[in-house]
Amino acid sequence: MDLQDAPKEFYEEVAEKLDGIKAIVKKYGLEDQYTQAFIGGIYTEGEDGSTKLKTILDYVVVDEDELEEVLSVALTYYQEMEKDIIPMDVSDTKDWTSEDWINFINDNTDGEPN
Numbered sequence: 001m002d003l004q005d006a007p008k009e010f011y012e013e014v015a016e017k018l019d020g021i022k023a024i025v026k027k028y029g030l031e032d033q034y035t036q037a038f039i040g041g042i043y044t045e046g047e048d049g050s051t052k053l054k055t056i057l058d059y060v061v062v063d064e065d066e067l068e069e070v071l072s073v074a075l076t077y078y079q080e081m082e083k084d085i086i087p088m089d090v091s092d093t094k095d096w097t098s099e100d101w102i103n104f105i106n107d108n109t110d111g112e113p114n
Helices: 008-027 064-081 098-107
Strands: 036-045 051-060
Touching (some): 064 098
16 A cells, blocks of 8 residues: 555545534534544555554644543544454543543654644
């Protein structure tokens, strides 16, 4: 598989679509009831030949506790669907804080998340 970085336009279009979702929420006046956490990524090849994940993050939450809850739910679904491919360092995230999640993302990407 040829792991190339996606063009800048790809990231711009994804951001535009995510903003579109937020506009729909605003249109219906549901800002106080809506929570969103989107984590996506593109696998690329690092200079040393290793596989890197360039992440796309977007979230709408009230505070760190809500972000932690949304990420925990997402991980639970992931674990149920993909039990055989979960990295060992995310097998027990019950007590993780939002800082733990950010550290995990930074440790498994090319630096700061987008």
